[in-house]
Amino acid sequence: MxxxxxxxxxxxxxxxxxxxxxxxxxxxxxxxxxxxxxxxxxxxxxxxxxxxxxxxxxxxxxxxxxxxxxxxxxxxxxxxxxxxxxxxxxANLDQHHHFVCTRCKAVEDLYWPEFDSTILPKSFNGVGQIQSRHLELHGLCKNCIKETGS
Ligand SMILES: [Zn+2]
Ligand SMILES: [Zn+2]
The missing domain is CATH 1.10.10.10 (Winged helix-like DNA-binding domain superfamily/Winged helix DNA-binding domain)
Incomplete structure (x- = not known):
């Protein structure tokens, strides 16, 4: 498409x-x-x-x-x-997660279907009903790594 x-x-x-x-x-x-x-x-x-x-x-x-x-x-x-x-x-309404650069604050979409379909630990039942999953990963983006040389 x-x-x-x-x-x-x-x-x-x-x-x-x-x-x-x-x-x-x-x-x-x-x-x-x-x-x-x-x-x-x-x-x-x-x-x-x-x-x-x-x-x-x-x-x-x-x-x-x-x-x-x-x-x-x-x-x-x-x-x-x-x-x-x-x-x-x-505007991306598909199930996805985010990577956030701690330096330039750029946000990128990440897909992890294996994580989305993992059975959650039984102990999670105690909090109530979980309806969605969203991970926010932090780090340095490619551009920032290039710029800082780290
Ligand atoms: Zn960055
Ligand atoms: Zn997104």
Missing amino acids: TDKTLEKQQLDKFKQICDEAGIKLTHQRLEIFREILSSKDHPAAEIIHRRLQKKMPTIAIDTVYRTLATFDELGIVKKLHVMGERTLFD
Whole structure:
């Protein structure tokens, strides 16, 4: 499957979700969604806003915040809190984990199906019902290793 057809599928799904939720598909909402979809770097709201300003100079940061909150409620994007601080947005809804660079704060997707299907220790039952698994791994990314020479 090419990237183009995948993008078309994701856009169609997005339109369908908005339709079912009774949310009007405005130009701004569509552009915000497209922007997140095309960014693989888990951008923060401020970064998304800055990128959108190139196409829509008058877009307000509040609009971006509000739209992202709506998308999050609808399950269109996932809110991601890395290193316990920054709120980032992820349009990749497939089960995956994250690697966070402690130096440049870059976030990369990691897939680990074996981990996802591992039977959890019995002792975990004590906490309640586990519904999802997410690992956050920390370290130095390839670029930072090159730059620091370590
Ligand atoms: Zn880095
Ligand atoms: Zn991700």
